[in-house]
Amino acid sequence: MEEHVFGGAAATAKEPARPVLQAMWRGFNGRCPHCGKGKLFYRFLKVADHCSECGEEFHHHRADDLPAYLVIVIVGHITVGGLLSLERVTNWSLWTHIAIWIPITIAMAVALINPIKGAVVGLQWALRMHGFGGEDKNELEKGYGDQ
Template identity: 35%
Template sequence: MTGELEGREKWLWIYRTGLHGQCPRCGEGRMFRRWLKVSEHCEVCGLDYDFAAPDDGPAFFSLCFVAFPLLFLVVWFEVAANPPWWVHLFTSLPLMIVPCLLVLHPIKGWLVASQYVNKAQEAGTDALWAGLNARAKGKAASESDA
């Protein structure tokens, strides 16, 4: 499906599949087997998720676009109301933590879908990634035989 997408359609496909945690190839299978754990492959089309390496991207975007703006609200609350520390414990702390955790899953899905659709990887690393993945799969196979 993704081979013929260009421009706005490509962006909408990444957005829809990534934010909903669907397979970026077929749009039907699930990308995640647990909350932030990417599946090994799509159960519908068989896409191998070895390419998926969002690393610290979800945490970075969560902090930049969610935590940083909320920090202004928490500081304003402190300056305007000057509450005791325990009030911050029950208001500010959950206000900072919960939204940051809630957006991690959609952001990670969006990054994995973007990597697949845009065929993103570092330049000149094809052979290195192929060797690393072959070694990791060989090691996993030998451990399961033992």
């Protein structure tokens, strides 16, 4: 018996459950969402083709622009909230705020992009999205053409 799960992938009752939060946490920490030991990235933002420990394949992930959008939302809320709060309680010039907030914004964005991308790849793995469910490659390509 087949049931449909988030992402359009079909999972059978025989397949073991993949804990979503654990997979995302492992990805957030730059580790393989399956075993938690191997490295997920081989360079900054470059996902490895497979796990060096358990052999899980990552080459078919499709994180695309979601990590960047999430980082923009997170950093934007923190930066704007901090800027407006500090502006309310201080009388600093515009240049002082620029000198403070632009480096903070850049540092937060660079610090968050890799962990957020890892969490997205972990989410895709846990939900068996984009080839992480062991589907036949021809079936996946046929399914994308129907859209």
